[in-house]
Amino acid sequence: MGLDNPIHIAFLLILLLLVFGAKRLPEMGRSLGDGMRGFKDAISGEGSRVAAQPVAHEVAQPTLVVQQQEPVTVPSEIRGAPVQTVEKITA
Numbered sequence: 674m675g676l677d678n679p680i681h682i683a684f685l686l687i688l689l690l691l692v693f694g695a696k697r698l699p700e701m702g703r704s705l706g707d708g709m710r711g712f713k714d715a716i717s718g719e720g721s722r723v724a725a726q727p728v729a730h731e732v733a734q735p736t737l738v739v740q741q742q743e744p745v746t747v748p749s750e751i752r753g754a755p756v757q758t759v760e761k762i763t764a
Contacts, residue, residue: 685732690698 676685693701
């Protein structure tokens with residue numbers, strides 16, 4: 674009794690789908706594959722040559738765009754109006 678029966682494999686896949694969800698299964702498979710590939714490269718010695726060469730990535734600097742705004746004009750009837758202040762109400 675092992676995984677030689679296709680029904681056992683299907684049952685296991687359905688159980689994994691229910692536990693982890695359809696969104697996480699591809700992520701888990703991808704990370705498992707990357708881990709196995711890294712392990713294989715480390716065992717064979719291929720990974721040490723690749724890791725010794727630093728990889729330079731250019732980072733795009735964000736450009737700040739400044740727009741000049743027009744000055745705010747105040748209508749003439751507001752310009753000459755007296756300033757009203759709110760008095761504090763004491764109880």
